[in-house]
Amino acid sequence: MKEIGVGVIGTAFMGKAHSIAYVAAGTAFGDGLRPRLEMLCDISAERGEAKRIEMGFARSTTNYMDVVNDPKVELISVCVPNSVHKVISVAALKAGKHVWCEKPMATDLAEAEEMLTAARLSNCQTILGYNYVQNPLVQSARQLVEEGAIGKVIGFHGIYDIDNEADPDRPHSWRMSREASGSGANADVMCHLLSIAHLMTASEVTRLVGDYDTVHKQRSDPKIPGQTLAVDNDDVCTVLVHFACGIKGTLRVSRVAWGRKCGLRWEIHGSEGMIYFDQERLNEIKLYTRSDDPRQQGFKTILSGPYHPPYDAFLPNAGHSLGFIDVKTCELNKLLVAIESGEPAWPSFEDGIKIERVLDAIDRSAMSGQWLDV
Amino acid sequence: MKEIGVGVIGTAFMGKAHSIAYVAAGTAFGDGLRPRLEMLCDISAERGEAKRIEMGFARSTTNYMDVVNDPKVELISVCVPNSVHKVISVAALKAGKHVWCEKPMATDLAEAEEMLTAARLSNCQTILGYNYVQNPLVQSARQLVEEGAIGKVIGFHGIYDIDNEADPDRPHSWRMSREASGSGANADVMCHLLSIAHLMTASEVTRLVGDYDTVHKQRSDPKIPGQTLAVDNDDVCTVLVHFACGIKGTLRVSRVAWGRKCGLRWEIHGSEGMIYFDQERLNEIKLYTRSDDPRQQGFKTILSGPYHPPYDAFLPNAGHSLGFIDVKTCELNKLLVAIESGEPAWPSFEDGIKIERVLDAIDRSAMSGQWLDV
């Protein structure tokens, strides 16, 4: 058993999720690299030190370059706002550090391409935090599709609705500004849906027509009471898509959909069956295959279990449920295996760029009203 | 209590459903017109007579003009293939008969316009068999939306998947020929989705971009063993839509979606909540409204009950479930009330033409790859 020193940049939602995954991975997977919490980075020295103690890192810093340059750090988590993914990832890769970067890659395609270039020039492994694809049940679903359980794939449809910005009384933020953060729901939410679409079809979106809607066009100015500021990026993004493999589908996302907390739902249609999935019930998958007896035909509700590896790294009994953090730990394990084996994990920056190109094409299509090739 | 003589043209699925509704309506609703089964029409004299006896009509015929011209018939059900909706409906209206016509109106927009003209020139009432809109729970949902239960409407999304043609081994039929039946899933399935979209938004689709997919491109020739015939209309139809009221949405339908038997699912998004519905569970509606206590927020599963009129015409107790035929009876009752009151029912031919225009625009958009105004 070998250790690997890790650094985490960012201490919010994802910074913490990565940190728990790092400590859990060693005990859950055991037979590979064991992460060692070396350094934590936060722009606030005070918060960084408090979080360091809370989460159990050896050292903290306010300068991400301290993490990048630390000789004990071999793997770096990039858990900061999208606008600084590029600069940190590129620096880390140049310094020879493996990178676990949260999704999406960057705020525009040019930055993502730079990241890919840096990855290609390095000897390092990368993985992007598209966690929903790492669910053992989803991986098993992909396996079943590959084995032909639903026949030939004939369509893919996905929805990802959340209610983060559903309240019309939420004040304006940088997320609602095209200048500050690029597209809205498209960048933030659609990317997850594309990761699933690409995984499940083993293909990629190549042609599309997209549409944007800004539902809440004015938001209160958080600084000047009584004033409002315009929202100039998309609350809702909808797309008709064609895939390289010849199938077609639809994708839609919203950040203003009341009641949906993690409302990622997708269906893959086959010539002999169908699978559908709802992320809010991440331990269940629904499978329809043809039945000899019509009286017995119906969708099966399959509960995750040890026969959906690596569920068995956590639990030997079915139906006991994995959670988000467990899935994040599976994601990390993919990267650790890649680092040990030299074989890339999925989705690396090579795979992520394909998602970025689709996001970019959606944006251009929504702006121009044209069907476009990716 | 006054009686009204009725004639039914067509004896298959819908001919029978209309006939049961006619006899049930009198007893269930009671206080209005009571239908009397006068004449049944089938192109086969033998089958028509057998069905007449089975279903309890006074007379049968093979000539629809006998029904149209019968002095005892005041109301005519048009339950025949779409290609003959127009000729029968127009004849009936010209003869002064009220018309209950199955959906969609016709196989092309020109025919539908002729039907509307005939309706306008008559003193008769019409209703189209868009039965899913007549579900008391759906009508109640519309009422809740009107009262502001989910705030301002901000989006509508609908899916209607069925597996009627999912089996790749099903032979070719007239439904799969553009010449014989126009568009495929668009005409047959999408029209239902539009009826819900128009009801729930109290608006109509005015701009759109659509896409077709023919998944199973060749089907076995039912006449010549070993031969195949090309399918030249759509198995799947997907659309991005804008509504007159300013909101946007998505619509998608498939006739090749394994496992979906009546897979009509729709969501209406509001600024303060959401409603969603699945036709396979027609006695349930899901409603999310904001909660003062975040610990208690969630979608409610509302079971249909007597407080969702006219559920109470059938049952005084909640949770006992209406079925498809009951909803068809509600639909008929709308028409009977319209006939008595002189106030049009919804959706009459005036309302149906708006659906036809959207279907036509979807077809043109899918063929041309352009965003189009309806």
Added chain:
Amino acid sequence: MKEIGVGVIGTAFMGKAHSIAYVAAGTAFGDGLRPRLEMLCDISAERGEAKRIEMGFARSTTNYMDVVNDPKVELISVCVPNSVHKVISVAALKAGKHVWCEKPMATDLAEAEEMLTAARLSNCQTILGYNYVQNPLVQSARQLVEEGAIGKVIGFHGIYDIDNEADPDRPHSWRMSREASGSGANADVMCHLLSIAHLMTASEVTRLVGDYDTVHKQRSDPKIPGQTLAVDNDDVCTVLVHFACGIKGTLRVSRVAWGRKCGLRWEIHGSEGMIYFDQERLNEIKLYTRSDDPRQQGFKTILSGPYHPPYDAFLPNAGHSLGFIDVKTCELNKLLVAIESGEPAWPSFEDGIKIERVLDAIDRSAMSGQWLDV
């Protein structure tokens, strides 16, 4: 096609449900006896005549003996309070009329035995209104069990919760008095559960221990403001049971279970699988059978369809949903077939008495705190 004249005694929930079923049956089933609405009986002449017109009967009366003695009436529906089931049923049977009697048979076992004796002495057919057993999907489930789909039956568990009396502020009524109506939830609700238990196991309860709970012990007196009256029968009834076939199980019912509108849920456990059912989703059944591939094991959600006869008497397409009234029509059809064929329907008075004996034993056990043989 032969007609059969029918009389309905009682015009409330069940009087109306029977009446709609009578008119629908002819058109839906067609090939058997066609009911003709002859006479309606209500203790109020005014209401009876109003209902007669509404529901389409030929004549009305306030005296049930008019119905019993009417030569045009061959079949009588007993849709009155339980306390008068016996007197009417016995009179009808003595007059040579077939009887469709609502559940339970009577308010005590002695009365039920009298009814059975009258049935045995007649040449008439009887059926009891245990409608949940007549659901085509439930009948199909029984068929599957018989065919061994779940192996050997090893257990049966049922629940029936409703919220009719859940509100503590509902005033006292005759239902809450042991003198006026015998046991409470046991008589009213448990009988349904037993009908399912007996159907699904093809056996009967032979030994049990039961318990009662009166949750709301005082109710406001509807006549004297500010006063309360004691509730002296059971709001909740729970039972451990053994069946003649050797299996064991549990049954529990409540009339004070908030949110349950028709909360009948049951499970049949087998050595190779399981079936469960929820009456609030009466068009769905869940079936688990062993799977060769553990990754694909799970409960199937089966939607009712034409392969679950006689669903096909109503609808040719799956997933379109039957309702309570349709199931009531299926129940009637069983009786009509019995009348024509001379072969008894299930559950006739012969079958119903077995349910009554169990109810009686539950009552005695709950009072004595003893395990008892039925």
Added chain:
Amino acid sequence: MKEIGVGVIGTAFMGKAHSIAYVAAGTAFGDGLRPRLEMLCDISAERGEAKRIEMGFARSTTNYMDVVNDPKVELISVCVPNSVHKVISVAALKAGKHVWCEKPMATDLAEAEEMLTAARLSNCQTILGYNYVQNPLVQSARQLVEEGAIGKVIGFHGIYDIDNEADPDRPHSWRMSREASGSGANADVMCHLLSIAHLMTASEVTRLVGDYDTVHKQRSDPKIPGQTLAVDNDDVCTVLVHFACGIKGTLRVSRVAWGRKCGLRWEIHGSEGMIYFDQERLNEIKLYTRSDDPRQQGFKTILSGPYHPPYDAFLPNAGHSLGFIDVKTCELNKLLVAIESGEPAWPSFEDGIKIERVLDAIDRSAMSGQWLDV
């Protein structure tokens, strides 16, 4: 931040779950005691050392007394078969070590009483591994009940079905022998249900009548091909119960229920509402409370979120799902807080003994066929 040295005895399902929880707790909760993996014990030296490396402990041993006596170990996890819970727990408590013991306490009541005595004589904290009560959503449900969200509690009903022994072809094991393991499903599965019943009612079972069923009476002898051995404890256990607080209820468990992987389902009935829960969907709770508008009444599906603490120790966003291991980590945190504060956690040995007494009374009642006081 202080560290606490921990030892884990047993390396199977629960040994691993405890170990992951130990490492995760530090990072997730952060502000309390941070566990340090000191010593792992397995009866096989080889497996113990392998697991030590895999899971990251400092040392391993085959002798549990090494763990008990180790000066660096302050807290001991007892994750061994029930028959040795007592000897290890008592030794640990005598050595002044805090104890995290898996459920149930022991194989008979006398042993459990010894454990309680040892705990009382020590200055140590104890907690039992009744993990389903530690789910943040369940804890929040209890809080809602306490606040009166469903009015006065009027009933509790629980089911826990699993299919571990459902296959009739599974060979005989020690679990199926009354001598080797005491009662079957009662000891193994019912104890979980009681932990929920006691938590949710804030009361305890005081009177009951129970029943056993051994469904598969003979199992193949794992040692002698062609031979069978008798199963002499319960596959199924069913109970009618009364609680100290005056309410009544039912409990039933089965270890032979096909398709149920973790089928713990419970309902708490109130005078103004109801809550129900299904452990296979551990991130959802269903709540019914009365509604002013009957059209809007229904059960809410509440997804777990940061407002159900300590969900927020893991994730800041609702609907992202906790898993079994996270809940185990919550359980551990309760114990760590108890160790720091000196205030007992729930359920300590003091609380667990009440469960054991009920299990014992169920066993005696099932054997004697009598209602018994606990």
